[in-house]
Amino acid sequence: MPHIEFDMSILDPALLQELDEFIEVQEFPQESIIAILHKAQELFLWLPRELQLHIARKTDLPAARIHGIVSFYSFFLEEPNGKYTVSVCMGTACFVKGAQPILDEFRKQLGMGPKDKITKDGVFSLNDVRCIGACGLAPVVRVNEKIYGHFKVEQVKEVIQHYRELEEQAQ
Ligand code: FES
Numbered sequence: 442m443p444h445i446e447f448d449m450s451i452l453d454p455a456l457l458q459e460l461d462e463f464i465e466v467q468e469f470p471q472e473s474i475i476a477i478l479h480k481a482q483e484l485f486l487w488l489p490r491e492l493q494l495h496i497a498r499k500t501d502l503p504a505a506r507i508h509g510i511v512s513f514y515s516f517f518l519e520e521p522n523g524k525y526t527v528s529v530c531m532g533t534a535c536f537v538k539g540a541q542p543i544l545d546e547f548r549k550q551l552g553m554g555p556k557d558k559i560t561k562d563g564v565f566s567l568n569d570v571r572c573i574g575a576c577g578l579a580p581v582v583r584v585n586e587k588i589y590g591h592f593k594v595e596q597v598k599e600v601i602q603h604y605r606e607l608e609e610q611a612q
Contacts, residue, residue: 460495482517493508544567
């Protein structure tokens with residue numbers, strides 16, 4: 442069986458303490474595991490394996506069960522996300538209206554390799570997603586919660602520019 446090394450020191454102690462306090466006030470922590478994972482993600486922004494292991498120890502649930510839940514629900518993140526998550530819909534309606542060239546153009550302009558999920562500066566994540574329920578607007582791109590409908594490849598540059606400017610203003 443492969444031995445996996447966990448480095449628990451990557452977890453911020455102050456955030457861990459806040460999480461532990463949240464777990465301690467749960468009457469039935471095992472039954473509140475989804476709420477606990479949500480709280481953990483709210484604090485840490487994603488759920489590294491070390492954090493999953495910590496939660497397993499605190500709730501007396503098997504680590505494999507925690508990992509099963511985290512992998513099952515798409516809203517739980519096992520990798521860090523960029524500040525702005527660009528999701529290109531690859532559902533049928535969007536795909537036939539040119540989603541692939543849009544995804545390729547984002548990848549190219551963000552300087553990302555075929556397997557990269559996040560830009561080197563951590564500002565952008567790029568995902569292809571299944572139908573997001575806005576097929577009438579196909580092809581659709583979502584950046585965090587904002588939906589861009591009838592998206593054109595030519596808009597990629599301006600959208601990236603917009604979020605880069607927001608990022609600069611925030612600094
Ligand atoms: S297929 Fe893209 S929103 Fe439905």
